[in-house]
Amino acid sequence: MVYETVSFGAVGHRSGKVSGMSEVATTRRSRITPEREAELYRAVLDLLSEVGYDAVTMDAVAARTRSSKATLYRQWGGKAELVVRAMRSQKPGSIADVDTGTLRGDLHTIVGREDDCAMARNAALMRALAMAVHMNDDLRQAFKELLVEPEMEEFRRMIRRAVDRGEVRSDNPALDYMVHMLVGAFATRTLIDDLPPTQEFLTSYIDAVVLPALGVTTH
Amino acid sequence: MVYETVSFGAVGHRSGKVSGMSEVATTRRSRITPEREAELYRAVLDLLSEVGYDAVTMDAVAARTRSSKATLYRQWGGKAELVVRAMRSQKPGSIADVDTGTLRGDLHTIVGREDDCAMARNAALMRALAMAVHMNDDLRQAFKELLVEPEMEEFRRMIRRAVDRGEVRSDNPALDYMVHMLVGAFATRTLIDDLPPTQEFLTSYIDAVVLPALGVTTH
Structure with a gap:
C-alpha cells in the first residue's frame, strides 16, 4: 500500500470529505495559513526521517514547530493523520x-x-x-x-x-x-x-x- | 529482496561454497544431525515471529533449544546467518x-x-x-x-x-x-x-x- x-x-489537495477534523476546527478557530501548514508538514517529515514513526511524538512536533500540542490535535486529530497528510503534501x-x-x-x-x-x-x-x-x-x-x-x-x-x-x-x-x-x-x-x-x-x-x-x- | x-x-540445499563456517566446524566437531538442525531452525522461526528480529538473541536461541551459544556460533557464525538459513530451510x-x-x-x-x-x-x-x-x-x-x-x-x-x-x-x-x-x-x-x-x-x-x-x- x-x-x-x-x-x-498523486492525490488532490485536501478535500472536505476526508478532513472531518478540519471541518470541526474551522468552526472553532481560523485555519492555519497554507505557509504555516507547509512548514509544519516539512518538520513532521524531517522528524520522521530522523527518528522513525514510532519515535515521532506530538510533543516533538510541537517543540520543533513551536506550536501547542492542542493546536496540533485540533487541526489533525492525531499523529497518524498528521503524518499521512504530511506525506500527501509532497x-x-x-x-x-x-x-x-x-x-x-x-x-x-x-x-x-x-x-x-x-x-x-x-x-x-x-x-x-x-x-x-x-x-x-x-x-x-x-x-x-x-x-x-x-x-x-x-x-x-x-x-x-x-x-x-x-x-x-x-x-x-x-x-x-x-x-x-x-x-x-x-x-x-x-x-x-x-x-x-x-x-x-x-x-x-x-x-x-x-x-x-x-x-x-x-x- | x-x-x-x-x-x-526455492533455493537448493546448503552448498559448501556459501557455508564457510560449517566447513570450519566440520574439522572441529561432528556436524549436528539434520533432525537437530531442523529443530533448531524451527525454534529460530518461532522466536522470530514471536519477538521480531531485533529481539532474537543467540542467548534466547540457546535457551529455547537447550544448546550452548558456542555451538550456535561455531555452526552458524552469527544471528544473521542462522536466521537466513532457518528461512531457507522452509x-x-x-x-x-x-x-x-x-x-x-x-x-x-x-x-x-x-x-x-x-x-x-x-x-x-x-x-x-x-x-x-x-x-x-x-x-x-x-x-x-x-x-x-x-x-x-x-x-x-x-x-x-x-x-x-x-x-x-x-x-x-x-x-x-x-x-x-x-x-x-x-x-x-x-x-x-x-x-x-x-x-x-x-x-x-x-x-x-x-x-x-x-x-x-x-x-
Whole structure:
C-alpha cells in the first residue's frame, strides 16, 4: 500500500470529505495559513526521517514547530493523520489533471512529474514508514483513507478512459493487476535492487511490462 | 529482496561454497544431525515471529533449544546467518528441479509447490523481517548471498530454457523485469491488498501479466 502512494501516486489537495477534523476546527478557530501548514508538514517529515514513526511524538512536533500540542490535535486529530497528510503534501499534483489522450502518455506523464531526487526522498520516507504501517492500525487506516483510496479512484478513472477509447479491452485480465504491476515495480526496485526508482526505470518498465500486458502496442 | 525468497523462491540445499563456517566446524566437531538442525531452525522461526528480529538473541536461541551459544556460533557464525538459513530451510525445494517443458508450466509448478498456509506463514515471517533487513547490513548481506542470489541464478536458468525453446524472444524487454513483476505481485498483495498471496492469485497474475508481457500465448 505505502509504495503506491509514492510511485504512481498523486492525490488532490485536501478535500472536505476526508478532513472531518478540519471541518470541526474551522468552526472553532481560523485555519492555519497554507505557509504555516507547509512548514509544519516539512518538520513532521524531517522528524520522521530522523527518528522513525514510532519515535515521532506530538510533543516533538510541537517543540520543533513551536506550536501547542492542542493546536496540533485540533487541526489533525492525531499523529497518524498528521503524518499521512504530511506525506500527501509532497505529492506533485493530482492524477485527475493528467489526460494526454493515450494510456502510455498518461502513465509516462505521471512518472515524469516527480524528479528522481524527489522520488528517492519519498522512497526513503516510505521505507521508514512501511513497518509502522503494519504495526499501527490507525496509521494503516489513515493511509488507506487519505492517500491510497483517493488516488486509486483517480487511477481507475484514467484506466476507464483508456478502455472507453478502445485502447484496452474491457475484459483484459491484467486490468485487475494494475496496482500490483506498478507498485510492485516501485517496491522491488527499492527492496531487491536496492536502487532508487528513477523515471527512466519506471518508464522503461511501463513500456516493457504494463502496456504489453494490457495489450497496448507501444509504437 | 526479501519477498522474492518467499514468493517464487526455492533455493537448493546448503552448498559448501556459501557455508564457510560449517566447513570450519566440520574439522572441529561432528556436524549436528539434520533432525537437530531442523529443530533448531524451527525454534529460530518461532522466536522470530514471536519477538521480531531485533529481539532474537543467540542467548534466547540457546535457551529455547537447550544448546550452548558456542555451538550456535561455531555452526552458524552469527544471528544473521542462522536466521537466513532457518528461512531457507522452509523452502519447498529447488527451482532447478522444475522443468516441465514450458515456461507457463514451470511458473505454475513453482507457485503450486507451496500450499496457501505455508505461503501465508512465510509472508508473515517476511514482513517481520523486512524492516530488519534494511536496518542490519549483515542480515541484508546474508539474505543476498544465501537466499536471493542462488535462487535468482536458478530462476535465470529457467528463463534461459524458455528463450532457447523459442518461447520468449531473447530481446524481449520484459526479461529484465522478471523479478519486479513476480516479487512485486507478492509484495503488493501483502502490503496493499492486505491479503495473503494465494496460489490462485499468483497463478492468475502469471497468466494475466507475466506471460503476456513476455509475449507467451497462454492457450
